[in-house]
Amino acid sequence: MGSTSGHEITHPITVILDGPASYHAWSQNLIVFLKGRRLCRYVTGDIPKPVPGSITNSDSSDGDSIADVVVQVDDFEARLEEWESIQC
Incomplete structure (x- = not known):
């Protein structure tokens, strides 16, 4: 090493x-x-411990597009795992 x-x-x-x-x-x-x-x-x-929460698309203009109603998945578990591995 x-x-x-x-x-x-x-x-x-x-x-x-x-x-x-x-x-x-x-x-x-x-x-x-x-x-x-x-x-x-x-x-x-x-750099605080991550907290769960949904991330929504706040750039919606008129709501007619499918892309405007997509809700992104929160990557809380990945962020928490990364934070905890660095803490250790």
Whole structure:
């Protein structure tokens, strides 16, 4: 398995959190790790857990066309699976 920036993916944070003395170094390492793997927004909640909901075609003009009454299927399960896999 390859490595990223000299760190094994299984041990990305080399500083051990061991009380207040090591917190600053540990937190800086963790922030760099999360940002480097584009995970920081999941931790902060900027990318929220998906919720189910129907998506309808709001561009309908006069209702005469079949395309105007089509209701798109919500891909909630796929979005939830993607979000959960990234969270893990």
